[in-house]
Amino acid sequence: MPALWRSTFVLVMVLLAISRPSLASEATGNGTEHTITTLPIVIWKWEEIHFPYLVALWVLVSWLCKLVFQLNPCLTRVIPESGLLICIGWVLGGIIYGADKVQTFRLQPFTFFFYLLPQIVLDAGYSMPNKLFFGNLGAILVYAVIGTCWNAATLGLALWGCWLGGAMGNIDTGLLQLLLFGSLIAAVDPVAVIAVFEEVHVNEVLYILVFGESLLNDGVTVVLFNVFDAFVSLGGAQIDAVEIIKGIISFFVVAVGGSLVGVVFALLISLLTRCTKNIQIIEPGFIFVLGYLSYLTAEMLSLSAILSCTFCGVCCQKYINANMDERSVSTVRSTMKVFANGSETIIFVFLGISAIDPSIWVWNTAFILLTLLFIFVFRFIGVFLLTWILNQYRLVPLDFIDQLVMGYGGLRGAVAYGLVLLLDENKYKEKKLMISTTLIVVYFTVMLQGITMKPLVTWLKVKRAAVSERTLAEKIQNRTFDHMLVAIEDISGQIGDNYMRDKWNNFEEKWLYWLLMTPIARKSCDPIFNIFHKLNIKDATSYVKEGERRGSLAFVRNENKADVDFNKKFGCIDFMTRSSKDENIFFLRDSVPSVCLDMHEQDLKMRESEDFDAHHLLQQHLYKGRKQHRHRYSRKQLEVNKDEHEVQEIFQRTMRSRLESFKSAKMGVAPPKKISKHLKKDQPQKMPNGKSTDNSKSHAYGDEDFEFSEGDSASGYEAAGGSFPMRAYRGAGIVNPAFMAEMDTMDPMPPMQQIPSWLAETEVDSSNMVPSQRAQLRLPWTPSNLRRLAPLCLSTHSNDSFLLADSPATQEGISELPPPPPPQDGQGQGTHK
């Protein structure tokens, strides 16, 4: 709820400046009298509250517009949402104008820059896919800085040329003013661009380039604007080389200084969240307040506020997400989206409304058309030029089609409009013409280019993000290719980005984590702990879901576990969390958790779901190529980046397998049979982790855990006598009986069975305890840590029990196992404690 309150509060603030002051004067007549003769029961207090009331009403209206569009998917499929919002703005503006005969509502620059823009920028920074962003930072900076300067300069000069040539008739302007106009309209607008590109789903590199560029060049364009504004004030005669050099210096100081302010605030936020443990309720508020302060501080110092806010978000996200409570993180995420998406909606609606006002329109065909043409042409030339230069250095060159889309994606938006409104009419005689031109440019790019973007992307066959892989073979193969590429790069010794990243990671782990993260957060950064935690939560969720579906959690006691189809539920839950993707929604509806007691029925259903399950499984669990992590930014959805424990896991596996082959090659015989107790106990953990051929059996254990704990099932294992010690454990207050059962009952297994077939090639001697060796390598932890990890197996089992239904043979195999010798169990228990 705090989220909601905050959003209401801020949005009330938001429109303070939007609504008209004139209304107050109109309304004064019909209010309360100052002298009252009797006690009024109710009074009409419109003039006291009309201001916030109007603000809230406008917010409501804008959001309702969005709601209406989203109800018409066929409409939004053709026209991007931003375009539709502008259209509705026109309609609303028309209504107001029709009623008032004057446009009373208008987007004011102050409102825009101080109440609407910051949250958009902060959100963009906060949900920025960091790795991708910094990986492409060079290219982004080139586009944002050089590209924007190029756009501004070329447009200004070209317009100046045409003006000198007399193409525009008699307008009162000059080179500097035109350069200023060029600079304000040069920036690609993040709001418009994201609104369009998000719906198009282009590949991630293209996406981050366009997105990063549009975000950073806003900062650049504001700086340029200020520099040129100062030049205009100085007047043409006073500008000499010194002033120009000063201008260039100020450009860099403003941009870099703004970014630094952002970084400082990011550090502040991170430090602050270290100690907000006791005030979790307002914890998320700090992020917003400090983020906003970073914007205001930079503005106060006349540094680039947009850059400051962006970098604040980018830099703090990792640490605050680790520091804060999980609930606070999700509050921050969703509140951020509410703000950003909300103000984006308002901006577009008001861009439309502002247009319905004859007083701002000055038409000069030549000026407007030439501006449109030059913007379009120079954007393309700039993109091609810069990309050509960049491609000389890029590992993966941008191909021609990507460049086309980048050029075409040069949508202008509200920032340009906000800037043009800031112009001083006394200095700029043609301010109205500039406003109308800016509006036309915004409409043209957002509407026309926005609408044609999607067909263009389809037609040009631009590499899309995440092409759905239809066959498993393709999917596996794609991933293999990713890995191959990375490996080949490593072999051919291409260091550079990767090398620097390594260095940075080391530094970060050593110092920044220590400085900025709470000790607890540092621990949860540990990848293995993370998996453990996540799997446990997932398991618990599926467990509760299943229980609720059946009315109570009693099923755990009563049902025969082999029929509990956990896998389906697992899938289902996963869809819910990931239901952001359209195709999953379909499955979500389809796969209502169902527990099939009838084997045959289950088999039938399984066939249907199996294919999907397999795909899903691959999707979830295939290792990604190191550089191929997919990140997306979306203002509409929250996405959680998958954590990067993979690399470590792979590394450990590789080293282990190397060690094994090394050992077998070196010795040629089995290593000495030295089995310490706790090592032996490690075995069950890695077995279920996808390593051994007889995993099915261990799954059986895992699934039988529930029964064990209750001791009322007649499964083979229990008949074998395993249940007695289990009961003892439960009595001893072990929270998760599952893992205990598993750990200890696995011990008596003949070692032979535990050696995976693929290992058996190298390790001929059945009695050699390779697993313990592996365990040592994989998990260099103390036994207590190991114990924590154990439930990891449980969770995988439960996901998968449906497979068991197909293989009664394995179940029989279990019953033939020797009963666990009680003494060993007792010892096991002892060490566990």
Place this chain on the structure above:
Amino acid sequence: MGSTNSTLSKIPNVEELMQETGFTPAHIVRLYDRFEALDKEKTGHLRPQDFGAINRLAMNPIGDRIIGAFFSPGQETVDFHSFVRILAHFRPADKKRPKDPSMPEPVNSRTSKLKYPPLVFSLISVAFQLYDQDKDGKISRAELLQVLRSMLEMQVTEEQLESIADRTIQEADLDKDDAISFEEFRKSLEKVNIDHKMSIRFLR
């Protein structure tokens, strides 16, 4: 340029190699430096251990297999020429460098990636060899399982692995022999834009 030439002169048959692979002299020199850096004992040959010393490869789930792809059957070492030839497969197709039209048929021209030239071993066959460890021209279920095992996270259970392997084979297996032959493998990848996926820009 002087150092470039002096390095080039150290490599025998360098002209031929450049013709064959389409690498520029600068590329070759760079790769030669890399080769020498890997070749710690200065034997002029690389052994699997030399590749194994690359730290980052250990973070690659199929790193060891990729190392294996550098060694043709029966050979324990790889010399510079084969090293470059294999890397040449991953060079982007040549359309972006029109200044070298003299290259007759670079190893990685578009056609050779899509078709399967019997002698020059193409990208697909590199990929195929990653799976086909016993070099019998078929990916058996066991072989596929091995790859999957190393590519999937630890939490995936053996049954899941097996069911994935089975389904993958079912998808690709046209002649129902429970294994994927090279031809079937190639067919299953027809839709994938291998050229795009498998190109690396080699630094100069």
